[in-house]
Amino acid sequence: MREPKSRRAVVVGGSIGGLTTALxxxxxxxxxxxFxxxxxxxxxxxxxxxxxxTxxxxxxxSTQALESLTTSTNLVQYLGGDNNVTHREYAQWSYSSWATLHSALLRDFGVERYxxxxRAVAVTQDASTATVEFDNGSFATGDLVVFADGVNSVGRHYVSPxxxxxxxxxxxxxxxxxxxxxSSETSAVLGSxxxxxxxxxxxxVMYPVPSPITDGRTERLMNFVWYRNVPAGRRLDQFVGGASDGVLSLHPEQVPRIEVERMQTDAARDLPPAAAEVASRCVAPYVQVVSDIRAAQMVRGRVAILxxxxxxxxxxxxxxxxxxxxxxxxxxxxxxxxGGNLDQALQVWEPVQLALSAQLESRVQAMGERAQFDNSWRPEDPELRFGLYGPGT
Known part of the structure; x- marks a missing residue:
């Protein structure tokens, strides 16, 4: 059943989750x-x-060709210290980049209502509508407000304070x-x-992704994520400029140059040559302060977070x-x-997604502990595979 056209939704946060919701x-x-x-x-x-x-x-x-937005690989492999392959197995995955996928979703949604x-600063509601206030002094009211505004969510502070x-x-x-x-040597080692x-x-971990389409063309980029232990407290404060409390990412221009140089030096010392080359050739690395965030609620009245x-x-x-x-x-x-019962819809939706959040958080916490602290990460263990609902799924 289609909803009446008079129903209005306000989506706060225009990334992939927000655009998918809006569409x-x-x-x-x-x-x-x-917004x-x-x-x-x-x-x-x-x-x-x-x-x-995804x-x-x-x-x-969508009418867009998915093939133009993706790359794919057929293998999962592990490298030893001299680029020798210590483990390899068949596993097919496809990839994109945030910028590529976001641009494609925005093309389908259009820019007129984007x-x-x-920047949201507050939200209020009555029995039938919710209203968001923005820092530019404007307001937006809807029958439903969905916050998809990321790790520093204003909506989360309201829904699950x-x-x-x-x-x-x-x-x-x-x-x-x-x-x-x-280099040709590194490209050959990383391959598909x-x-x-x-x-x-x-x-x-490294894998190839497509760049956004520019002038009808795209190119392959090598994506990497290198996880490194940084103790909480003084060392983390130094790294993020003395404000580690609440800082969850550093854009390239925010990362201290001395830390980039230290990272590249350590990569040459600690990583296989192919991995070290990828890390050292990146001109604008950025940093994720890996943290656990899981709301106890996803709905408050006519306001939802996702x-x-x-x-x-x-x-x-x-x-x-x-x-x-x-x-x-x-x-x-x-x-x-x-049908027309939004309250019922939200009551049905929330517990299922909360359970999925709890399951995912538990799994990735265990994966991180094994790799970063226990040193019990084993390439052949199927529990270490990608997947939202479970390993490989």
Missing amino acids: LLRDLGWDVDV ERSTRNDARGGGIVLQPD IRWFTER RRGH NTSIRYSGYIGWRGLVPERLL SVTYAVVPDSHI GDAACAARPHAAAGTAKAAADAWSLATAIEKA
Whole structure:
């Protein structure tokens, strides 16, 4: 059953989860606006492993060719100290980059109702509507407000105000390097593979992703994430400029140059040559302060939170964007099945997605502990595979 056209939704946060939500609600007949705090296109986002929920919009609704937005590999491999392959198995995965996927979703949604430069500062509601206030003095009111505004969510503070942010004890160095800048030896080693290197108290993962389409063309980029232990307290404060409390990421221009140089020096010392080359060739690495964030609630009245706003799980299962998309699809399905009863739809949707958040968080915490502290990460263990719902799924 399609919703009446008079129903209005306000989506706060114009990333992948927010745009997927907006597209699906619009397909149900809702009047939808997306409010994004950024004032410009941001191509800094890294690689994305494409799981079924992530690409469902493109396989079921979009006219865009998914092949133009993705790369793929057929193998998972682990490298030893001299680039020798210590483990290899067949496993097919596809990838995109945040910028590529976001641009494609925005092409389908259109820019007319995508309102940049709106940072939410407050939300209020009555029995039938909710209203968001933005820092530019404007307001937006809807029958439903969905916050998909990421790890520093304003919506989460409203819906689940006692949610804690728990630092994991390690950070992730992240970046993208055009494959054309890598040596032929490194390109040959990495090939058509997801490549890991596991060293004491650390590991790195690499895989190829497509760049955004420019002038009808794209190129392959090598995405990497290198997880490194940084103790909480003084060392982490030094790293993030003395404000580690609440800092969850550092954009390239925020990362101290001395830390970049230290990272590259350590890569040459500790990582296999192919991995070290990828890390050292990245001109604009950025940093994720890996933390656990899981809201106890996802709904308060007519306000809902989803994606990283509700659960920012460690990246080891490559499930962040898949979880955001899954939240959006399940919300739209619940609304459609409930007909005009939005309250009922939200009551059905919330417990299922909360359970998925808890399951995902538990799994990725265990993966991170094994790699960074226990040194019990074993390449042959199927529990260490990507997947939102479980290893490989």
